[in-house]
Amino acid sequence: MAAAKHSASKRSVSAQARRKQLIMATIKCIAQKGLSAVTMADITTEAGLSQGIVNLHFQSKEKLLIETLRYISDEYRSGLDNIFHDPKKTTAEKITAHIRYDFSRTIIDRNKLAVWFAFWGETKSRPTYLSICADYIADIASNLTQLFAQLKTEGNYANVDPELTCVCYTALADGLWLDLLVTPKGLKPKQAYNVAMHYLATQFPDHFQA
Amino acid sequence: MAAAKHSASKRSVSAQARRKQLIMATIKCIAQKGLSAVTMADITTEAGLSQGIVNLHFQSKEKLLIETLRYISDEYRSGLDNIFHDPKKTTAEKITAHIRYDFSRTIIDRNKLAVWFAFWGETKSRPTYLSICADYIADIASNLTQLFAQLKTEGNYANVDPELTCVCYTALADGLWLDLLVTPKGLKPKQAYNVAMHYLATQFPDHFQA
Amino acid sequence: MAAAKHSASKRSVSAQARRKQLIMATIKCIAQKGLSAVTMADITTEAGLSQGIVNLHFQSKEKLLIETLRYISDEYRSGLDNIFHDPKKTTAEKITAHIRYDFSRTIIDRNKLAVWFAFWGETKSRPTYLSICADYIADIASNLTQLFAQLKTEGNYANVDPELTCVCYTALADGLWLDLLVTPKGLKPKQAYNVAMHYLATQFPDHFQA
């Protein structure tokens, strides 16, 4: 039994699982120490593995950081894709699900938010970070704008500008996430959700309640 | 003679001016290289001064960073204080001035935005950074809420919740700043201002135009 | 069936063949990357085998390097032994064959020359390397001196000092090899051979032509 347990812990893990394990440790460490202070030693210790393991699986620290950002981006995006392509949902339901998702436990996990904003803070000096997210950001904006446009016609909202609403909602969500990260005692997830809903209610009063 | 020569040299600059010179260099360098990559050498080179100068004036790198954050915070805050305490402005005018200020050249200078978000990204791991801003953030929120409350009564906006509006506006501004920082080609300052105004117009339609 | 499959696999190769395969890869890699930069990974990759194989067959990197030097030394020596002990050759023919051999394709293979000089360069700090060659160097010198002494009496060359000629020829050959290694475009094998012959012609003009 002991042997089996041992072999399970060190050898029989797939390369992909080991990479994920390291990415998880990286997320935790960035949240704890900050992007400018995390060391490889922090990460490997957190993962319970040896010093050299990161270079074995990711070649360099920089590549590990990039893969970590990509992991979080992909995770966020895939959640939204499922919602957008769900044939059972009406337009309004999709929007509601989108917002619910934006303020769900998975997304507003403070460790992940810390990673998000750590990377945003470095974006100006490291365009690579932006390029990782650029595509999905554009995609999500396009999907959301489309949903707003559909709801505009479905609900007869002549004054709504779907693009403006999308930009405004997106910025609002970003700002609320920042609030959730930096003032966890000030703003609760539920409140953040309510704030987002409050804005949507100003645009589509027949479909959403503040 | 020696004194004259002396005063003409670099030594003639006051300690305060030297500190500001270094803070300015720090802002530029954080924007260019990112908080996690700036070195003291970058900063002193940018300032055209010698290696050891930062330790002379700020004791340590960490203290220089803190003073830099404080400098930007104070600068932002003092601009808003002037607006809030301007006896010549009506409530609506103060709000307009506030928003105009939030998206003015001084504030949305990309170097300064980069510094802002660099620090936000480290906030979770370095509460000191947050503590520098906490007071002024609370103050500004309090002022803004008060303005919204006044306008609510002045304008007969029964449904407006001043606190909610303040939280929403603040988050929206944060999110728009992030957009201005990371996608400078996507969102222009003027548009960001319009988005903010669009939100205020939903709350106070008689006073603001989308 | 399993046995057949087995024998067809990599395991069917004898340990000795595996060792030679690794030594060949080592020669190639030292030539390509330099003794100070070759890694075990380079060598095993070049050999198309797995990481751990060297330690299995040679215990350590150092031992592989020593065996590689020994391989090249033995190869060189055995060629000369054949010539020296060839009963069909006259003294002069043996000397000619020796020189021809010294500048033949087998010996002046640039990969092998690179290995030779890589080891010579480390000799002062690693006397082991020297000790591997010391015996055969002494043997060859002894044989060559003997040949020169025989030719001196056979040809009536009163002024020739066989030992001096041997030292001079040996140094000359070393120097020409170095030239062939470092300036392959400057000195061609045929020219190097001519230079060596030119020297021998000064000592034994009746037997060798410049």
Added chain:
Amino acid sequence: MAAAKHSASKRSVSAQARRKQLIMATIKCIAQKGLSAVTMADITTEAGLSQGIVNLHFQSKEKLLIETLRYISDEYRSGLDNIFHDPKKTTAEKITAHIRYDFSRTIIDRNKLAVWFAFWGETKSRPTYLSICADYIADIASNLTQLFAQLKTEGNYANVDPELTCVCYTALADGLWLDLLVTPKGLKPKQAYNVAMHYLATQFPDHFQA
């Protein structure tokens, strides 16, 4: 006194002197440990300085090594230049001086020879090393060939081929240096000089004695 000594040892040394100090330590360390085993720590310890000093003065280990090779090359070359351009010497005297120089204490210092051959051994894989020496090697060969050509006409040596003699002498000198490096007990400097002279005597018997 102690203070003066201290300041002299650490601060008042010029950058150039510090670089030379490090190069000298590098020569000693390469000789002692071999090019493939020297570490920066060996070098800085040998120089009695701190870890970071090499990167301060040479940026990287590789550059230090290159500068070390260049130092030895320049040193050798400048000695020969002086001889070649000495107006007081006849052609034969210049050649004699050249050879005397080639086997003088300065040149056949075993530490420096070890460095020479350490680099030659890496030449195939690092063309940079060769490029550092290429120019001066060509220059020296050109000078020496010219001297041999002059002596040929001065002394009426119809059969001498100056270029061939130059190639042969140069290779011989290289080979003798290698001997001096690897078998210090076998070949003495004086003997090596004699061997070189022996060869020249075969070409210019009226001017040189074996």
Added chain:
DNA sequence: AATGAATGAGAATTCATTCAT
């Protein structure tokens, strides 16, 4: 006998800080 993921000691390099000038 062979593999290759994992290890961890050791190397080069970086950089905040110090201090003689």
Added chain:
DNA sequence: AATGAATGAATTCTCATTCAT
């Protein structure tokens, strides 16, 4: 007050070696 060469702790990365499979 200012300089900048020097320091040395800390960090990333390398790579020979091990060992479960």
